[in-house]
Amino acid sequence: MGFMLAQAFHPSMRHAAPVRREIGIRTVFNILGPLTNPARAQCMLLGVAFPQLGEFMAEALRLLDIQHALVVHGEDGMDEITLSGTTTVWEVQDGEVKNWTIDVADTGLSRATTDELKGGTAYENAATMRRLFRGEGGPLRDAVLLNSGAALVAGDKVSSLNDGIAVAAQAIDGGKALETVDVLVEVSQKAG
Structure with missing residues (x-):
């Protein structure tokens, strides 16, 4: 049981992190992250x-x-x-x-x-x-x-x-x- 920060463990999310931070609001990545969890x-x-x-x-x-x-x-x-x-x-x-x-x-x-x-x-x-x-x-x-x-x-x-x-x-x-x-x-x- 645990929490894993997507940008640290998911290659695609790592590249999106700077853009998400700059936008400053929730995006589609908040939905995609849990659905594409590499830990399955x-x-x-x-x-x-x-x-x-x-x-x-x-x-x-x-x-x-x-x-x-x-x-x-x-x-x-x-x-x-x-x-x-x-x-x-x-x-x-x-x-x-x-x-x-x-x-x-x-x-x-x-x-x-x-x-x-x-x-x-x-x-x-x-x-x-x-x-x-x-x-x-x-x-x-x-x-x-x-x-x-x-x-x-x-x-x-x-x-x-x-x-x-x-x-x-x-x-x-x-x-x-x-x-x-x-x-x-x-x-x-x-x-x-």
Whole structure:
């Protein structure tokens, strides 16, 4: 499970990166990236910035014969599962697309505004994640639990969102998440 920056791993996207940066708005590459993923992931949690893209992306993933995907759009405009209200989900599984809604109120997690979830610089965000993985609570932890739980559902590791949230909480609270990050940092530094 992970996030890979397209321009670092996808040859075509690497050449488009400078143009995308200069344009400064979402482009067709935001759609093409996940659909042309060279890793050919069969399970995924995929956020879309606009609700109109949800059904389109889900149908494209279905046609690509993706094993299991959750395409999500938060009602607040987030391209992930939101803590501020409801999130629309298009679930791709067994050659079908089903549409449903996640309400954070049904998860046992607390609502939060988008302002409470804003990040900072890369250094600040890394420090925040380390604090979170060491047990710091709050809205950021809840956002991580919620989206990690959904990723575990998409990866067929758990059967429900609430089970996924519990598994994610256990990984953080038991130190496994921080241990995994430390290994990733070490391997990344050795790789150059």
